[in-house]
Amino acid sequence: MNHDAVLEQKKIMESEWGGGKAPFGVSWRKYMMWIFIVSDAFTFGAFLAAYGLFRVTSAGWPDTYEVFTAFPFIGVEAPMLFVAMMTFILICSSFTMALAVSASYKNDRTKALKFLGLTILGGSIFILCQVYEWYHIIHDGATMTSNPWGVPLFSATFFMITGFHGLHVLSGLILLTITALKVKRGFYERRGSYEGVEIVGLYWHFVDLVWVFVFTFFYLL
Amino acid sequence: MSSEQASLHVDIEHHKESFISKYIFSYDHKMIGKQYMITALIWALIGMGLSWVMRIQLAYPGQQIPIFETLLGRYAEGGILAPEYYIAMMTMHGTIMVFFVLTAGLVGTFGNFLIPLQIGARDMAFPLINMLSYWTFFLASVVMLLSFFVESGPAAAGWTAYPPLSALSSAIPGSGAGQSLWLLSIALFIVSSLFGSLNYIVTVLNLRTKGMTLGRMPLTVWAVFIAAILGLLAFPVLLAGAIMLLLDKHLATSFFIPAGLYVGDALLSYEGGSPILWQHIFWFFGHPEVYIVALPALGICSEVIATCARKPLFGYKAMIASLLAIAFLSFIVWGHHMFVSGMNPFLGSVFVLTTILIAVPSAVKVFNWLTTLWRGKIHYTPGMLFAMGLVSLFITGGLTGIFLGNAPIDIQLHDTYFVVAHFHFVMGAAALFGIFAGIYHWFPKMYGRMMSNMWGRIHFWLTFVGIYLIFFPMHFMGTTGVPRRYYAFTEFEYTMQYGGMNEFITIATLITGAAQVIFLVNFFGSMFFGKKAETNPWKAATLEWTTDDPMPGHGNWKGEIPTVYRGPHEYSTPDGKEDFILQTDSTGFGKMDKE
Amino acid sequence: MSKQEHSKKVYIKVWIWLLAITIAGFIVSPLGLPGWLHNLFIVIIALMKGGLIVAYFMHLKFERLSLIYSILLPLILIVALAVALLYEGTTRFL
Numbered sequence: 003m004n005h006d007a008v009l010e011q012k013k014i015m016e017s018e019w020g021g022g023k024a025p026f027g028v029s030w031r032k033y034m035m036w037i038f039i040v041s042d043a044f045t046f047g048a049f050l051a052a053y054g055l056f057r058v059t060s061a062g063w064p065d066t067y068e069v070f071t072a073f074p075f076i077g078v079e080a081p082m083l084f085v086a087m088m089t090f091i092l093i094c095s096s097f098t099m100a101l102a103v104s105a106s107y108k109n110d111r112t113k114a115l116k117f118l119g120l121t122i123l124g125g126s127i128f129i130l131c132q133v134y135e136w137y138h139i140i141h142d143g144a145t146m147t148s149n150p151w152g153v154p155l156f157s158a159t160f161f162m163i164t165g166f167h168g169l170h171v172l173s174g175l176i177l178l179t180i181t182a183l184k185v186k187r188g189f190y191e192r193r194g195s196y197e198g199v200e201i202v203g204l205y206w207h208f209v210d211l212v213w214v215f216v217f218t219f220f221y222l223l
Numbered sequence: 224m225s226s227e228q229a230s231l232h233v234d235i236e237h238h239k240e241s242f243i244s245k246y247i248f249s250y251d252h253k254m255i256g257k258q259y260m261i262t263a264l265i266w267a268l269i270g271m272g273l274s275w276v277m278r279i280q281l282a283y284p285g286q287q288i289p290i291f292e293t294l295l296g297r298y299a300e301g302g303i304l305a306p307e308y309y310i311a312m313m314t315m316h317g318t319i320m321v322f323f324v325l326t327a328g329l330v331g332t333f334g335n336f337l338i339p340l341q342i343g344a345r346d347m348a349f350p351l352i353n354m355l356s357y358w359t360f361f362l363a364s365v366v367m368l369l370s371f372f373v374e375s376g377p378a379a380a381g382w383t384a385y386p387p388l389s390a391l392s393s394a395i396p397g398s399g400a401g402q403s404l405w406l407l408s409i410a411l412f413i414v415s416s417l418f419g420s421l422n423y424i425v426t427v428l429n430l431r432t433k434g435m436t437l438g439r440m441p442l443t444v445w446a447v448f449i450a451a452i453l454g455l456l457a458f459p460v461l462l463a464g465a466i467m468l469l470l471d472k473h474l475a476t477s478f479f480i481p482a483g484l485y486v487g488d489a490l491l492s493y494e495g496g497s498p499i500l501w502q503h504i505f506w507f508f509g510h511p512e513v514y515i516v517a518l519p520a521l522g523i524c525s526e527v528i529a530t531c532a533r534k535p536l537f538g539y540k541a542m543i544a545s546l547l548a549i550a551f552l553s554f555i556v557w558g559h560h561m562f563v564s565g566m567n568p569f570l571g572s573v574f575v576l577t578t579i580l581i582a583v584p585s586a587v588k589v590f591n592w593l594t595t596l597w598r599g600k601i602h603y604t605p606g607m608l609f610a611m612g613l614v615s616l617f618i619t620g621g622l623t624g625i626f627l628g629n630a631p632i633d634i635q636l637h638d639t640y641f642v643v644a645h646f647h648f649v650m651g652a653a654a655l656f657g658i659f660a661g662i663y664h665w666f667p668k669m670y671g672r673m674m675s676n677m678w679g680r681i682h683f684w685l686t687f688v689g690i691y692l693i694f695f696p697m698h699f700m701g702t703t704g705v706p707r708r709y710y711a712f713t714e715f716e717y718t719m720q721y722g723g724m725n726e727f728i729t730i731a732t733l734i735t736g737a738a739q740v741i742f743l744v745n746f747f748g749s750m751f752f753g754k755k756a757e758t759n760p761w762k763a764a765t766l767e768w769t770t771d772d773p774m775p776g777h778g779n780w781k782g783e784i785p786t787v788y789r790g791p792h793e794y795s796t797p798d799g800k801e802d803f804i805l806q807t808d809s810t811g812f813g814k815m816d817k818e
Numbered sequence: 819m820s821k822q823e824h825s826k827k828v829y830i831k832v833w834i835w836l837l838a839i840t841i842a843g844f845i846v847s848p849l850g851l852p853g854w855l856h857n858l859f860i861v862i863i864a865l866m867k868g869g870l871i872v873a874y875f876m877h878l879k880f881e882r883l884s885l886i887y888s889i890l891l892p893l894i895l896i897v898a899l900a901v902a903l904l905y906e907g908t909t910r911f912l
Contacts, residue, residue, distance in 0.1 A: 047896035048463035058907035218864035
């Protein structure tokens, strides 16, 4: 056998892509979550692209600063303040999630649990806020087929996009709760890897990320 | 063995197998692949039956066919198929063939069956999700089948489900419950495909055995891997569209319904949506979907041709590069399905350019197949015949693709039988030949027995000649402007002249369809009574033929997974004892893998 | 993963940045900038926020380059769809 072939085989056996190794340096579980996120981003991307087409083709798209003015308990109109607060809450929950991952990698179960709890709390508040906002604009007369401010597609796309995002938040909360229970029962400690927490974390950050773009394109632009 | 492989092995050994866990809710990728195959075969028979109904109607419009009433009941009262159900049969034929036969029969079957065997893994990365993928697909099948039995009949807006026909429940009978079930079924199918794609991608990346670099993977694995990436990125866009269409149907939104629409005499109250948007979203998915189907067929074809021509595949790297190029281009050509939609001509010209570019990697593939065959020691096994037939069909269909990719010509030919001929050659028949080539080639691995070569060859010739007889005349009909999706060609003089040709095509369809019985008998007969297969009947060099038994159990290799030392298609090599060298052959490498 | 990447300090810093630019995006609207400038500003802020979340919270910055490419490059395709739809939107009317 040719000496070069032996050398090449040696090189292959040592390389990251030579088989028997994780070429990206991450386990398949984590990579699976990553590519799921890419796939999900395409769904949201398609929704937002469709929204963009409606937005530029319809005459008389309502001004969101005049629609989203409600804020509970203060009694004055505060355009966009409530949504900004929702964004703030979701970003904070993303922050506590990152801390939970960090704590779990240091094998600090109590701290990980505490931060997971805070994340779940943040997510739940976000959902409640969204319920309030939906309630409010439905109260103002918005439905899937019409709304008092302008073209019907405005409320239809609003309910569709925020609803689909809300479903993601909800499923994220369920996943987080399961993960927190597993942390509490020492599942990850027994397994010797807290990767599960990190994977759920990835999903949660993605939900936050989507909200950043929904907030920007739907509310601010 | 990587630690991930090791943990999987332990799981498998502790897994006790009952009948249910072995044949029904099996975690074994090989069983799941076979489940996909059998389901796809059943669907293929249904889809073929629908095409018979359509063809008989086109050849003998207005004549009473008693068997129609027996088989189709109220869809064909008095033995005459009703026009609205003709279009429903057409819709279901397209949907079934594209999703449930070709996608499931290629990506589902060969992706599951071959990926772990050919890259040297014990199973898919996540067997549970793999099992769920099949059963979600099964559920989608059941829902689609149910739509035949609802009061208003199955969906009738074409497999592309263009609104407003699909969005307005009152438009035609099929737009009601049938269309809703159609959308539900497709949504389930998307979920199933997502499960599959996630699994395929991580398995190929992370679970290859030692020495199996990406550049040593057989082309089938490459093709399925790339098809999985396409599925991962294209299906979610269709999901978004399907959700919007469901909202249009059931919550009266008007995403896809334009303003000022009349149904009957009544003006509908919808305000401004864009039916063109659905076309964009659908084809952004739809064009990659064509390649989700085609690429695995091309991969199987490449591998079978190299093995049975006893030559290394000509231009292995060029083949991979062309697969990647086709995959990338498939995402930026979707507009060529919409040239007549009133698209901005500038946007249209961009899509013409990208579409015609696809001819380059496609031609690279064709020339590489031909040069692989050139002066090869060709073994005409049935699998090889079907692979070579695929090359022929791919050329015929690909050439008409160049016609249709040009906006000025497409505007003439759009929605004529020319288009029907084009996609039946390049997508329908070529992909079907990929399935046949794969089944004939890997049947010994699937069931441990050989299929009859003689009957396989007879099946090939009848099918191959039949396909050309059916679809080639359609080109001529199309160029004179015979429109597709018509119930009968009895109204216009220029279409009436094709009465004889329609009859000819129908007879060819019936004979070609009947010839598939040969395959079915061969397939199911060989499963039980075929000659016992050797471990490596085709003398192939790839990893799946190195298992201990011809028909390996769950876990694939009894001992350790072998290490790989060479490329996948090393045939007619000068330094071997035989005319091929297995990928695992370590002669000359000393003891390097024991380190 | 090294401890450096999981340090609490970095997260707090990122968090403060995120809050700061969220507020910046929020208060820029009443300033009455010309429409295109305002939109540009808002989109840049969104991309910055997204970038921070992906790079630090999701750790993408610390992964291998091949992983980063395999995640980010496909997104070009969905952007292509959005661009085509927006272009279509300017040349058609509902």
